[in-house]
Amino acid sequence: MTKTIIHFFLVILTLSGLSLQAQKRILYNIQVTYPDGLKKNSTVYLDINNDKADFYEARFITPGQKPSGLVQAIERKSGTSENTILVQDFKLNSFRIKTTDILDWKLTNDYKTVEKYKLQKATASFGGRNWNVWFCNEIPLAEGPYKFNGLPGLVFEAEDTDGVFKYSLMKIENLSKSSVQPTLNVKNAVNITWEKYNKLLSDFYENPYQKERESAQKGNEIVYEDKEMKVQDFTKMTKDFQAMIRKNLPPYVEADKNFLLNKTN
Incomplete structure (x- = not known):
């Protein structure tokens, strides 16, 4: 088993210009632990383009990448609980599922510092799992990976208490006209x-x-x-x-x- 080492935050963020009306591409590492103990790491992307947020797998902007699971991308109006999920079935047919996902966040008094950023801990039960999330009040983006949004700052880390999933922020980039754009408008995707x-x-x-x-x-x-x-x-x-x-x-x-x-x- 190849052990992938992710250096959490070997990146310097420029806070000026980070606001609710932002154009940012945020890269997260996701570590998934399978029932047999195998751990797999991959990169996922969160694009915040003014009032729109897209969360997707690397294959949407990297040629040759294969899907890592059935759920492949999520689109939403930034800061809302209305999600549209892009999924596939076993025959590689594509579908879109609309969901409303309101997370009942509990803010704690637990804090930690990663690099120079002070993070606050929040917890929530969601999707049959209990989650611990660390977010940064200094970066006023109410977004995060997957459906973990609605907090008063950008999510840096999200992990379920069983240790099956762990999202870790790797890098923040500026989105520009020259940025490679994901192809999320999959043809023939059926609403379901x-x-x-x-x-x-x-x-x-x-x-x-x-x-x-x-x-x-x-x-x-x-x-x-x-x-x-x-x-x-x-x-x-x-x-x-x-x-x-x-x-x-x-x-x-x-x-x-x-x-x-x-x-x-």
Whole structure:
């Protein structure tokens, strides 16, 4: 396992010009700990462009990058709780889900200093997890990674108490006309609800080879990897697919949205 070391804040921020009407690109490292203990690090981006905030994976501005999970980008009017989430299913179809996510922040009297910045701790329960968040009152941007916004300063750090997810601010850049722009306006993305989206995932998980199975049942020849498939072969293939999904599907930031929650196999 490759151990990625992130140097938290090897960057000097210029506070002049940072305001609620800002044009900034904020880079976060996200560390995800899988159930088997494997830790994966990647870079995610938060663009604040005046009254608009976009949170997205590196692949949207870096050619050749692959999706790291089903949830890939979030768009919102900066400082609001109205989010539009860009997701994919197992067949790489794209969907948009609109959600209202009001976080009930509890400000604490805990403070720490990172580099020269004084951070204050806030806590909230969200998405089936309890979160500890550190934000900077000196930088009056009520934004942060994923859906962690609405605090009186920019979020520097966000971690759930189980240690599955940890966001750490790496760098703040100015957004300009020459900045590479993410392509979030995915063609053919269909509007859908979480419930319908999870049903799509669940139905495919239960029967990923439905069309092939039905065709074989009608007596049609189905060839897979140079082997003619029988109806019974799809039972084993389905079990193998389900085992692969359970092993490799990244954890959900919002654990209560995981379509596998009620799956026993």
